[in-house]
Each structure stands twice: as C-alpha cells, then as structure tokens.
Amino acid sequence: STQSTGAFEDESHIPCLAHPLTREQVDNACDIGLPLIEITQKWANTGVNFELMLESNKQIWWYYPSDMEMSKDNYKQLFQQHRWEEPLESVILRIQHFKNWIRKRKEKVIVVIGHSTFFMLWMNASRKLENCEIYTMTLEEQTDTQDGNHDQVLIHL
Numbered sequence: 001s002t003q004s005t006g007a008f009e010d011e012s013h014i015p016c017l018a019h020p021l022t023r024e025q026v027d028n029a030c031d032i033g034l035p036l037i038e039i040t041q042k043w044a045n046t047g048v049n050f051e052l053m054l055e056s057n058k059q060i061w062w063y064y065p066s067d068m069e070m071s072k073d074n075y076k077q078l079f080q081q082h083r084w085e086e087p088l089e090s091v092i093l094r095i096q097h098f099k100n101w102i103r104k105r106k107e108k109v110i111v112v113i114g115h116s117t118f119f120m121l122w123m124n125a126s127r128k129l130e131n132c133e134i135y136t137m138t139l140e141e142q143t144d145t146q147d148g149n150h151d152q153v154l155i156h157l
Helices: 005-010 037-040 050-054 075-081 088-102 115-124
Strands: 109-111 136-141 151-154
Touching: 005 088, 037 050, 050 136
Parallel strands: 109 151
Antiparallel strands: 136 151
C-alpha cells in the first residue's frame, strides 16, 4: 500500500505515515512485505514518514511464528519451506491497537491506505473493498468528552 501514497505526492502539507499495524494478514507469499531497509530505500524522497516503522527497529515487521529465526536474508525461503498464516486473533488485536492509535491523533479527518483483510475485519464487512475503493466511516471515541458528546474521527479507507 506504500505505492498508493503517490496520490498525495503534491500534497506535502498532508502527513503521510507508514504504519506497520495496517499490514495485510499473512496468508500467502504476496502478504509478506519487504524488509524495512528495502522499503525505506525504495520509498525515500517520496514524503512517506517511516518513523513508526523505524521505532520497532525490526527489519521483519510482518507476522511470523516466534519460534522461527527470521532475517531479511532468509524470510522468503522460510515461508516457502514452512508456510504459515497469521492467526485471526493477532489481526483483530492489531486492528484494535490501530483504532486506539487513531483516536489519539489530533487530526479529525484521516485517510487510511491498507489491505483488504485488514479492512474487512475492521469494518466487520461481508465483502472485500474493490482495489482503490473509497469507503468513509466515522470512528467514535469510546469515552464521552467533558461536554457529554462523543469525539468523532472521519476515516476514509
């Protein structure tokens, strides 16, 4: 989904953050990302801020079984030899963490670019979004504000 950020290239005043929590559920080889060093080099000078990904200091930022010795040099071979799938509970937990992160943002309108399974589970939808489909939703705060109203964040997916 980093490729999709090109729509914002001429909008340098709009923050564009790469967030590892919006990644796809690992199910197939195409769901495995690139090591962090490759992403930051490939998308350097595009205006994408990789700070959140760099904070983890992990080259392999997608799901893999904790008992595997994964590195940027062997991840493709390991997946071919020991295909794995990210547990549904893991994806749901990521979605909850991402929603909590969004709620703490100061912006009131946010565009999220991500992957189909992530969005389907987030929206509790019965269908996948079409490629480049725009879907708008409101994310309400879980707690009331001082004036008794709910804070709302408008999300464009």
